[in-house]
Amino acid sequence: xxxxxxxxxxxxxxxxxxxxxxxxxxxxxxxxxxxxxxxxxxxxxxxxxxxxxxxxxxxxxxxxxxxxxxxxxxxxxxxxxxxxxxxxxxxxxxxxxxxxxxxxxxxxxxxxxxxxxxxxxxxxxxxxxxxxxxxxxxxxxxxxxxxxxxxxxxxxxxxxxxxxxxxxxxxxxxxxxxxxxxxxxxxxxxxxxxxxxxxxxxxxxxxxxxxxxxxxxxxxxxxxxxxxxxxxxxxxxxxxxxxxxxxxxxxxxxxxxxxxxxxxxxxxxxxxxxxxxxxxxxxxxxxxxxxxxxxxxxxxxxxxxxxxxxxxxxxxxxxxxxxxxxxxxxxxxxxxxxxxxxxxxxxxxxxxxxxxx
Amino acid sequence: xxxxxxxxxxxxxxxxxxxxxxxxxxxxxxxxxxxxxxxxxxxxxxxxxxxxxxxxxxxxxxxxxxxxxxxxxxxxxxxxxxxxxxxxxxxxxxxxxxxxxxxxxxxxxxxxxxxxxxxxxxxxxxxxxxxxxxxxxxxxxxxxxxxxxxxxxxxxxxxxxxxxxxxxxxxxxxxxxxxxxxxxxxxxxxxxxxxxxxxxxxxxxxxxxxxxxxxxxxxxxxxxxxxxxxxxxxxxxxxxxxxxxxxxxxxxxxxxxxxxxxxxxxxxxxxxxxxxxxxxxxxxxxxx
Numbered sequence: 027x028x029x030x031x032x033x034x035x036x037x038x039x040x041x042x043x044x045x046x047x048x049x050x051x052x053x054x055x056x057x058x059x060x061x062x063x064x065x066x067x068x069x070x071x072x073x074x075x076x077x078x079x080x081x082x083x084x085x086x087x088x089x090x091x092x093x094x095x096x097x098x099x100x101x102x103x104x105x106x107x108x109x110x111x112x113x114x115x116x117x118x119x120x121x122x123x124x125x126x127x128x129x130x131x132x133x134x135x136x137x138x139x140x141x142x143x144x145x146x147x148x149x150x151x152x153x154x155x156x157x158x159x160x161x162x163x164x165x166x167x168x169x170x171x172x173x174x175x176x177x178x179x180x181x182x183x184x185x186x187x188x189x190x191x192x193x194x195x196x197x198x199x200x201x202x203x204x205x206x207x208x209x210x211x212x213x214x215x216x217x218x219x220x221x222x223x224x225x226x227x228x229x230x231x232x233x234x235x236x237x238x239x240x241x242x243x244x245x246x247x248x249x250x251x252x253x254x255x256x257x258x259x260x261x262x263x264x265x266x267x268x269x270x271x272x273x274x275x276x277x278x279x280x281x282x283x284x285x286x287x288x289x290x291x292x293x294x295x296x297x298x299x300x301x302x303x304x305x306x307x308x309x310x311x312x313x314x315x316x317x318x319x320x321x322x323x324x325x326x327x328x329x330x331x332x333x334x335x336x337x338x339x340x341x342x343x344x345x346x347x348x349x350x351x352x353x354x355x356x357x358x359x360x361x362x363x364x365x366x367x368x369x370x371x372x373x374x375x376x377x378x379x380x381x382x383x
Numbered sequence: 384x385x386x387x388x389x390x391x392x393x394x395x396x397x398x399x400x401x402x403x404x405x406x407x408x409x410x411x412x413x414x415x416x417x418x419x420x421x422x423x424x425x426x427x428x429x430x431x432x433x434x435x436x437x438x439x440x441x442x443x444x445x446x447x448x449x450x451x452x453x454x455x456x457x458x459x460x461x462x463x464x465x466x467x468x469x470x471x472x473x474x475x476x477x478x479x480x481x482x483x484x485x486x487x488x489x490x491x492x493x494x495x496x497x498x499x500x501x502x503x504x505x506x507x508x509x510x511x512x513x514x515x516x517x518x519x520x521x522x523x524x525x526x527x528x529x530x531x532x533x534x535x536x537x538x539x540x541x542x543x544x545x546x547x548x549x550x551x552x553x554x555x556x557x558x559x560x561x562x563x564x565x566x567x568x569x570x571x572x573x574x575x576x577x578x579x580x581x582x583x584x585x586x587x588x589x590x591x592x593x594x595x596x597x598x599x600x601x602x603x604x605x606x607x608x609x610x611x612x613x614x615x616x617x618x619x620x621x622x623x624x625x626x627x628x629x630x631x632x633x634x635x636x637x638x639x640x641x642x643x644x645x646x647x648x649x650x651x652x653x654x655x656x657x658x659x660x661x662x663x664x665x666x667x668x669x670x671x
Contacts, residue, residue, distance in 0.1 A: 335494040341487025
């Protein structure tokens with residue numbers, strides 16, 4: 027029974043996620059409205075998209091051991107390329123989405139092939155530099171394309187009718203669920219493939235992989251490209267959910283947020299990044315609401331000021347997780363178990379001499 | 384000609400600011416292998432402490448700058464002792480911890496003083512302009528250059544003439560060997576963090592002078608350019624950082640003026656990528 031539960035709980039969770047729009051279950055504290063209301067679905071969809079993005083980012087960080095500070099660039103590429111393909115080329119949504127994802131993959135392939143020439147912290151800084159260049163470009167609004175600070179909103183006339191309007195939020199939500207499932211499947215499949223084994227080897231000890239006669243460069247480039255493509259697809263879903271492309275998506279803060287999500291949840295684990303992404307996004311939204319609520323406004327300023335800044339709370343939480351909980355939340359049950367086991371072992375060790383005496 | 388002189392002076396002032404941030408960053412990375420993402424936050428702390436002292440605190444500008452520097456130094460020592468030191472065995476987690484601090488501190492500042500830019504009080508002696516070769520240049524550019532020059536000379540003297548400077552230099556070259564010789568490098572870590580924090584927070588206080596106002600995101604915005612300087616100058620080299628910061632400041636100003644606005648920032652960032660790819664060891668080639 028319990029082994030069945032262990033094996034099939036993801037499927038059960040998926041079924042719950044899929045039928046959630048038909049539910050009117052109120053979740054006070056967790057969500058503002060009932061589960062199936064458009065507002066709640068929008069928030070859950072956003073959480074799932076970030077869960078997927080974090081899972082894709084972990085392909086680099088946790089699976090291959092590459093600390094990239096430029097992941098937001100590929101997310102923003104998918105976002106902007108899809109939007110601009112509809113606005114400027116007049117493509118329909120589906121061809122535009124394919125175009126956007128292809129752009130992300132191409133850019134990840136190009137910049138990855140260059141960035142991976144350096145290793146270690148040099149790689150982190152090259153990716154940061156490219157992403158920053160992208161962020162500056164988007165901000166400067168070249169040729170009126172990106173819309174600068176304002177961003178560009180999606181043209182409703184190019185979207186299918188089923189994706190427009192608040193009454194169709196459930197459709198957007200299902201797309202987000204689909205994106206998450208696809209991302210999890212791609213990550214699971216690639217990680218358990220022979221290439222994935224080499225990734226794990228690179229993470230543990232790159233030199234030894236070389237000694238085995240394999241060139242890490244090609245394998246790392248595959249990881250970088252797959253991860254970039256997944257980020258681009260996430261950008262497309264994000265575009266649908268938020269109805270436009272804004273320059274915050276390209277900022278280095280966006281990459282740092284992904285990093286926080288992955289580390290929070292547990293990098294290198296199957297469910298950790300998803301958990302971290304969902305938790306972070308939900309917390310950032312709910313804390314934002316909390317900051318504006320009356321109960322916070324009445325607190326003395328020593329408490330009110332830190333509590334009104336979601337980023338402060340999340341940054342502090344992040345430091346605490348790094349410091350106290352290496353391995354993230356996903357490792358928490360195992361840590362608790364081993365802690366209890368150690369305690370039990372200690373008790374039995376002390377009990378033996380007493381029994382002998 | 385006027386424009387060239389003005390651009391050169393502004394570029395040098397900006398370069399001086401970059402140097403103040405990058406010198407500490409470079410030493411910290413060279414000695415400890417920690418890429419300190421909280422360094423921009425230290426700059427913001429210095430800036431806001433100096434601003435607070437100069438406005439609410441009632442101290443004059445000349446006392447407010449040392450006050451801001453002292454607060455920033457204390458914050459960086461606290462950061463090293465409380466967060467970096469316990470994670471000594473986990474280098475990647477050290478970087479992640481500084482990322483968290485770099486997110487949290489500006490948010491806290493935003494919570495206390497708001498997200499909007501605050502005008503920084505300019506003392507009368509520094510508010511004017513001077514004529515240099517026919518160009519009218521604001522005085523505060525020269526204040527920054529002088530401050531950076533003083534910091535450079537002091538740092539060089541410290542590294543060359545004192546015992547701790549010797550330990551820091553030796554630690555940058557080979558930390559394991561210094562430890563093997565029976566010297567506690569961790570004291571040098573705290574010291575280097577203190578120096579870096581002092582330089583960055585002095586930079587923050589003077590950045591208020593240079594930009595005329597301060598905002599919570601200022602430090603983080605400057606950090607990426609400081610990274611460029613650190614990589615160009617060779618990580619761990621103070622003189623390299625000085626040369627690189629002058630170069631970056633000038634390139635940025637001239638490119639921003641003579642080509643499209645923003646192209647200067649872009650060119651500098653792309654320069655970072657190109658440099659790392661062509662010479663992964665930095666321009667002076669001392670350390671990776």
